Amino acid sequence: VGKSTIEELRLLAAKLSGKVIQNINSTFVGGGVAEILSRMVPLLQQLGVDARWNVIKGSDEFFQVTKKFHNALHGRQERISAKDFELFLETTQKNLEEIELYGDIIFVHDPQPSGLVTRKKELGKKWIWRCHIDVSHPNEEVWNFLQPFVIQYDAAVFSAPGFSHELPIRQFLISPSIDPLSDKNKELPQETIDTVLEKYGIPKDKPIITQVSRFDYLKDPVGVIQAFELVRKSIDCRLVFAGGTATDDPESDKVLAEVREKAGNNSDIHILLIPPGSDIEINALQRASTIIVQKSLSEGFGLTVSEALWKAKPVVASAVGGIPLQVKNKFTGLLSHGVPGTAYALRQLLTNPEYARWLGENGREHIRYNFLITRHIRDYLLLFLSLDHPGDVIRL
Amino acid sequence: MIQWLIDNWLKIAIPVLALLACFVVGLWVRRIIDRVFERWTVRTKWEGSQFVVKTTRRSFLYWFLLLGAFIAIEVAALPAVSALPPKAESIGVKVIGSLFILSLGWLVIILSEQLLKLYLPKLKATQSTITLAVNVIRITFIVIGALIVLQIWGVPTNPILILIVVVAIAAALALRNAAPNLFAGFQLSAAQQIKVGDYIKLETGEEGHVTEIGWSNTHIRGLDESTIVIPNSRLLQHTVINYGYPLKKAKEPFYFHSRTHLTELTGFKARNLQELVDILKKMPDTAIYYHTHHFLEQHHYLTPEPSNDFAVWVNDALGDEVLGERLASIDTFAFPNLEALKERLIGIIEEHLSKGSNFREVMPGREFHFAKSVSVILPTPYVAHDLREFVEALRKISLGSLYFHIFESRLRLGKGLNDFSIWIKDSLGETELGEEIARLDPYTYTLEGLRSALIQLIEKRIK
Numbered sequence: 001v002g003k004s005t006i007e008e009l010r011l012l013a014a015k016l017s018g019k020v021i022q023n024i025n026s027t028f029v030g031g032g033v034a035e036i037l038s039r040m041v042p043l044l045q046q047l048g049v050d051a052r053w054n055v056i057k058g059s060d061e062f063f064q065v066t067k068k069f070h071n072a073l074h075g076r077q078e079r080i081s082a083k084d085f086e087l088f089l090e091t092t093q094k095n096l097e098e099i100e101l102y103g104d105i106i107f108v109h110d111p112q113p114s115g116l117v118t119r120k121k122e123l124g125k126k127w128i129w130r131c132h133i134d135v136s137h138p139n140e141e142v143w144n145f146l147q148p149f150v151i152q153y154d155a156a157v158f159s160a161p162g163f164s165h166e167l168p169i170r171q172f173l174i175s176p177s178i179d180p181l182s183d184k185n186k187e188l189p190q191e192t193i194d195t196v197l198e199k200y201g202i203p204k205d206k207p208i209i210t211q212v213s214r215f216d217y218l219k220d221p222v223g224v225i226q227a228f229e230l231v232r233k234s235i236d237c238r239l240v241f242a243g244g245t246a247t248d249d250p251e252s253d254k255v256l257a258e259v260r261e262k263a264g265n266n267s268d269i270h271i272l273l274i275p276p277g278s279d280i281e282i283n284a285l286q287r288a289s290t291i292i293v294q295k296s297l298s299e300g301f302g303l304t305v306s307e308a309l310w311k312a313k314p315v316v317a318s319a320v321g322g323i324p325l326q327v328k329n330k331f332t333g334l335l336s337h338g339v340p341g342t343a344y345a346l347r348q349l350l351t352n353p354e355y356a357r358w359l360g361e362n363g364r365e366h367i368r369y370n371f372l373i374t375r376h377i378r379d380y381l382l383l384f385l386s387l388d389h390p391g392d393v394i395r396l
Numbered sequence: 397m398i399q400w401l402i403d404n405w406l407k408i409a410i411p412v413l414a415l416l417a418c419f420v421v422g423l424w425v426r427r428i429i430d431r432v433f434e435r436w437t438v439r440t441k442w443e444g445s446q447f448v449v450k451t452t453r454r455s456f457l458y459w460f461l462l463l464g465a466f467i468a469i470e471v472a473a474l475p476a477v478s479a480l481p482p483k484a485e486s487i488g489v490k491v492i493g494s495l496f497i498l499s500l501g502w503l504v505i506i507l508s509e510q511l512l513k514l515y516l517p518k519l520k521a522t523q524s525t526i527t528l529a530v531n532v533i534r535i536t537f538i539v540i541g542a543l544i545v546l547q548i549w550g551v552p553t554n555p556i557l558i559l560i561v562v563v564a565i566a567a568a569l570a571l572r573n574a575a576p577n578l579f580a581g582f583q584l585s586a587a588q589q590i591k592v593g594d595y596i597k598l599e600t601g602e603e604g605h606v607t608e609i610g611w612s613n614t615h616i617r618g619l620d621e622s623t624i625v626i627p628n629s630r631l632l633q634h635t636v637i638n639y640g641y642p643l644k645k646a647k648e649p650f651y652f653h654s655r656t657h658l659t660e661l662t663g664f665k666a667r668n669l670q671e672l673v674d675i676l677k678k679m680p681d682t683a684i685y686y687h688t689h690h691f692l693e694q695h696h697y698l699t700p701e702p703s704n705d706f707a708v709w710v711n712d713a714l715g716d717e718v719l720g721e722r723l724a725s726i727d728t729f730a731f732p733n734l735e736a737l738k739e740r741l742i743g744i745i746e747e748h749l750s751k752g753s754n755f756r757e758v759m760p761g762r763e764f765h766f767a768k769s770v771s772v773i774l775p776t777p778y779v780a781h782d783l784r785e786f787v788e789a790l791r792k793i794s795l796g797s798l799y800f801h802i803f804e805s806r807l808r809l810g811k812g813l814n815d816f817s818i819w820i821k822d823s824l825g826e827t828e829l830g831e832e833i834a835r836l837d838p839y840t841y842t843l844e845g846l847r848s849a850l851i852q853l854i855e856k857r858i859k
Binding site for chain 1: 680772
């Protein structure tokens with residue numbers, strides 16, 4: 001990324017000297033937030049920022065409720081009872097009693113720990129709510145329940161412009177990012193890629209279309225299979241659906257079963273349950289792919305798109321959540337709005353490999369300048385600094 | 397006493413006569429040599445001739461006196477005269493030999509020093525170089541002279557020679573790392589390829605104005621005003637680009653700043669043109685700036701770059717290509733401030749609405765979301781005192797820095813002109829170049845393309 005970028009980060013980090021940044025979320029492993037924090041916190045520490053990370057505790061029932069909240073905030077219909085809200089408040093109260101809130105800046109991620117802000121009046125300090133979810137069209141009941149917590153924060157951070165609401169607090173746009181040196185994104189030798197394909201029994205005889213995402217209704221795995229089947233009518237190809245599960249997502253087993261059922265005995269459809277931590281395997285599958293698809297119905301951001309673009313792969317993705325920020329339609333990939341649109345875009349790319357290559361190369365540049373972890377760290381440093389500078393122009 | 401003189405007058409007179417004869421011959425020889433030298437100095441235009449004549453003139457007389465004394469002693473020691481015992485003769489000869497060696501050594505040292513002081517400055521050697529060379533010459537001849545004198549007096553010199561060799565080897569070992577730099581320092585002085593004041597750039601990345609060339613190191617002032625000490629041997633081992641003498645100094649140095657930004661969301665969104673224009677009227681200048689500029693940074697690698705956010709949204713989400721084209725064709729460069737740009741945007745949309753052209757609503761999820769940018773201005777280590785330093789810093793600064801000085805300072809900070817043009821005109825007095833840069837429309841370039849265009853303009857001016 002260049003010397004000047006690193007110098008800039010060091011300078012910004014130095015301005016935060018003496019401040020403790022306490023990150024709080026609901027899990028150390030699984031899911032995009034944990035993945036981002038596991039990269040971000042050590043890098044902030046390397047820059048000299050005293051960044052720390054704590055998680056809240058909760059029962060399986062609590063996480064089932066927060067999963068419902070998650071789906072509802074994404075706009076899905078969910079039945080949420082008064083008992084669910086009560087459980088949320090009870091768990092929040094228990095965590096308030098147990099967790100030590102020591103940071104000068106308390107950086108709360110997602111709705112699960114959002115209620116901790118009720119101690120703000122007592123503790124003071126700066127509080128930021130980082131919303132990783134697409135809340136552009138939230139379930140009103142859940143949003144109205146959470147909003148009283150949200151407006152107590154000093155600032156809220158969203159991953160896409162469409163997620164913001166008219167709120168009495170400052171709202172910032174910070175997109176997530178990928179780490180180009182991580183196992184998931186680093187360059188791999190062809191032998192490693194071949195070994196992974198062999199391990200999962202995927203022949204290289206046909207173009208491979210891949211979606212990498214959790215087994216989650218919001219990722220529309222069934223829609224991906226439908227689009228693939230439309231493409232297969234005219235072009236011979238394979239579909240790889242590679243996904244995992246997260247500790248805070250109790251629904252994924254059910255989705256996986258439905259996807260397997262939909263795939264049936266089609267030998268060209270490969271449903272792969274990838275265990276957590278298999279980053280090199282995910283990397284290899286993406287690199288072995290001809291096209292990467294991300295046909296989500298809703299997305300917090302959709303980092304798998306950035307991962308694919310970084311590998312210079314042509315991408316077909318839904319125009320939801322943060323995906324339009326990553327895919328500038330017809331410049332860095334193709335955006336779609338449904339199953340037929342996805343199938344049409346896939347056919348276009350499969351039959352025009354030169355165009356597909358051009359999109360992939362543009363996509364890689366787009367990620368290089370806008371979605372690498374260095375940009376993400378810079379935005380967070382600026383966010384922390386902006387809390388003490390209310391103006392639109394800050395001179396450091 | 398008188399009787400002794402009467403008895404021995406011949407023994408005294410012969411040596412004294414020999415001494416006087418030599419003195420007279422010496423005066424005569426010096427006169428001849430003076431004439432020869434005089435003709436030589438007139439004939440030759442060598443500037444060192446004067447001091448060679450002056451220095452050697454006195455020595456000739458001394459040497460003839462010593463020769464006279466030597467002859468007198470030898471005569472006095474003859475068996476026929478037998479005025480001196482053999483031991484006294486031996487001591488006398490040794491004293492005369494020692495005096496001659498000391499005199500000769502002194503002459504050589506003086507001549508060498510004069511020659512070094514005459515020629516080393518012409519080789520652009522520094523004062524420290526001259527002092528070192530003079531001291532080396534002095535020590536060398538003093539040691540040689542001392543060894544010869546000791547030899548004359550029969551003192552064994554071998555142990556001293558061995559000691560000198562041992563000391564020399566020890567010194568060489570101690571200075572083995574410095575030696576290549578010292579030799580390189582000599583070469584640099586002799587070749588004059590690098591001089592104090594030059595702007596140099598090493599292939600290893602160091603660059604700046606040369607402030608001092610020492611025996612073992614060369615000092616340069618880097619673009620961040622730090623002093624970089626480079627061992628002389630590296631200057632010979634690596635490729636060095638020398639841009640030559642410093643250019644005209646600016647009245648005030650140019651301090652490069654960088655700019656980064658955070659996007660602040662307003663929470664306002666528009667679903668149709670009427671909402672767009674209504675909200676636009678309420679938005680602060682920072683929102684206008686954001687939506688007409690952020691794509692320059694975000695998509696700076698693309699040619700052609702996507703247009704401003706309003707044009708893209710009207711075109712893609714509303715599907716109004718006519719209005720999209722009108723908004724895309726707004727020449728941001730032509731506006732002196734954001735207020736005027738905002739009025740133009742509003743004017744175009746209202747005019748379009750007045751024709752009843754577009755009342756469509758976008759699909760849910762495709763609304764226009766208003767945002768504004770929070771600019772954070774940071775210092776960078778780069779400072780320029782002249783055009784050479786400026787152009788070299790321009791190659792190194794981040795795109796954020798380039799963006800800040802060209803776009804942000806002109807429009808958002810309301811200076812009306814980019815920072816580079818202001819400095820080049822006001823501080824350097826390069827009005828023509830400053831105006832040439834001001835005329836450059838930065839919106840028609842990618843940021844890297846803009847950097848190249850600026851570098852080309854400045855390099856052309858330097859040449």
